[in-house]
Amino acid sequence: MAVRAVPSxxxxxxxxxxxxxxxxxxIREVGRLLRTVAAxxxxxxxxxxxxxxxxxxxxxxxGLGEGARLVTVEREExxxxxxxxxxxxxxxxxxLTGDWRLLEPHAPFDVFxxxxxxxxxxxxxxxxxxxxxxxxxxxxFTPSAQWPPRFEGEVDELRLFYLTHPDxxxxxxxxxxxxxxxxxxxxxxxR
Ligand SMILES: C[S@@+](CC[C@H](N)C(=O)[O-])C[C@H]1O[C@@H](n2cnc3c(N)ncnc32)[C@H](O)[C@@H]1O
Numbered sequence: 075m076a077v078r079a080v081p082s083x084x085x086x087x088x089x090x091x092x093x094x095x096x097x098x099x100x101i102r103e104v105g106r107l108l109r110t111v112a113a114x115x116x117x118x119x120x121x122x123x124x125x126x127x128x129x130x131x132x133x134x135x136x137g138l139g140e141g142a143r144l145v146t147v148e149r150e151e152x153x154x155x156x157x158x159x160x161x162x163x164x165x166x167x168x169x170l171t172g173d174w175r176l177l178e179p180h181a182p183f184d185v186f187x188x189x190x191x192x193x194x195x196x197x198x199x200x201x202x203x204x205x206x207x208x209x210x211x212x213x214x215f216t217p218s219a220q221w222p223p224r225f226e227g228e229v230d231e232l233r234l235f236y237l238t239h240p241d242x243x244x245x246x247x248x249x250x251x252x253x254x255x256x257x258x259x260x261x262x263x264x265r
Pocket of ligand 1: 123127129130150153189191192
């Protein structure tokens with residue numbers, strides 16, 4: 075079966091975002107990255123913090139293997155309820171309501187799209203939750219023309235934390251000319 079350029083569940087979740095006035099969904103460039111990463115772990119545990127209306131979840135879902143599981147968490151009850159409806163027919167998907175730490179019992183993660191809690195408030199824990207070889211994706215960074223990025227405020231410091239973490243092999247990829255994502259693999263078990 076051909077892979078749709080934009081999966082129908084992504085369109086459903088994008089519609090929900092419009093209805094809810096939610097403007098923080100991931101862009102489609104990031105979505106395609108999420109699908110690729112999810113597809114690379116066909117029997118894996120795929121996690122997302124910050125479901126929003128389910129757009130990123132739907133992209134992850136579009137790459138989800140038959141033997142994989144997808145767990146996502148959103149602290150805004152109404153958003154979580156709406157997003158859950160998009161995946162109600164697929165038992166591989168769990169949409170949790172509450173703080174991102176509800177994800178912890180489902181760790182270690184083969185894929186972790188850290189897009190709500192954790193990314194800024196507990197980055198060390200985020201890395202600890204990855205399985206050996208697990209892939210972390212973080213978006214919404216502002217690319218810097220130089221390497222290493224300059225320490226100019228919280229965003230760059232955070233980016234540098236992930237890019238230089240000793241347990242990660244990390245790369246920054248442009249998702250648009252003015253935004254970037256970090257993709258990192260946990261390498262603790264291979265050194
Ligand atoms: C950038 S948006 C998520 C977008 C979504 N991942 C996507 O790709 O379409 C961030 C979401 O994280 C949620 N959030 C923020 N802090 C959180 C926390 N500590 N626990 C759970 N959800 C959180 C917000 O309510 C918001 O809906």
